[in-house]
Amino acid sequence: MILTDIELKNFRIIESAQLSGLESVNLITGSNGSGKTSLLEAIHVLGHGRSFRTRKWQRLVRYETSAFRVIGKGSSTRGEIRLGVERKLMESSPLVRLNGETLKATSELASVLPIQILDSAGFSLLAGPPEFRRQLLDWAVFHVEPSRFLTAWRRYQKALKHRNALLRSSGVNARALAPWTEELATQGELIHSLRMNQLDKLLPLLLEMHSALNSDVAVPVDVKLAYYPGWNRDESDLQTKLNKEIDRDIELGYTRDGPHRADLRVKSAGQPVAEVFSRGQLKSLVAAFRLSQAKLLRQYGIKSVFLIDDLAAELDAERRGRFIGELLKLDCQSFFTAINEADLSSCFGSATIKRFHVEHGRVTPLP
Secondary structure, eight states, rough: EEEEEEEEEEETHHHEEOOOOOSSSSEEEEOOSSSSHHHHHHHHHHHHHOOOSSSSSGBOOTTTOOOOEEEEEEETEEEEEEEEEETTTOOOSEEEEEETOOOSOOHHHEEESSSESHHHHHHHHSOHHHHHHHHHHHHHHHHHHHHHHHHHHHHHHHHHHHHHHHHHHHOOHHHHHHHHHHHHHHHHHHHHHHHHHHHHHHHHHHHHHHHHHTTTTTSSOOEEEEEOOSSSTTOHHHHHHHTHHHHHHHHHTTOOOOOGGGGEEEEEETTEEEHHHHOOOOOOOHHHHHHHHHHHHHHOOOOOEEEEEEEGGSSSSSHHHHHHHHHHHHTOOEEESSOOOOOOOOSTOEEEEEEEEOOOTEEEEEO
């Protein structure tokens, strides 16, 4: 989907804003605290129904108001699209609409607006817990095979919830666990298969993008990916593993093995990159991950939308230029924030840019 217009009402410090005539490249400038990152956050809400900055959605509602609203208009291979997300303080769930129809799940938003976020928190992806890297891989899996993956994931989570509840109950035995163990294994193996299929395609693209961003390095940096599925699959399938470890799981009170424990292990010279890479090298690698995911989706005819917050603070001038150059090749829509336009403007070449300036929550289009 390509966004052409975005409308905000009572979002963060922004009372009201209209961003019209959006282009493939959109640049939002403003000082720290002006509200420019809030615009990226609002676009993320359109694609996920939630913020990438906080789990406390109440903070998104402007002070002394009772609700926020974000509306996006655009087009895709499906035709004209209108997205809307409204969240009221007195209600527990957001009101989400697609072309006027109310949606039951925010996952339907994500399938329409595939968002890639690159900000200071995202650069901790490789040094953070395994959950971050599972989400990184599952993003691609979901957008390539949304129905199969989402169905398998929901069934897996339901089985995991019921199995863990039984494991914590008194007098539980293998017979009582059997139905949920079988369902967990069936859906878990499918999730593993879907992940591996996309990982095999993602790896060469990652190496390609990482090399492109670091073309000035005399000696290429060795990067390898190893996917740990959440159990030792060389020893057994998931069903066998779960049955073998029932006594241990009963003692623990939860299911220790399965795709919910998976990790995407990234190494260089045999060591975790989080331990041997500099902060700058980690940032470059995360940027390469985002680009490679977007390139993978382009092979399926899907265009990502990039939200890039203060790139000048994350990558040096040379890598900024290379990153933007590779991004422009992908023909994806992008939204950049910057304190100083000069930090980025020279990187865009002949691309048409739509510019906005934000000051104290007021958004002004620039010529």
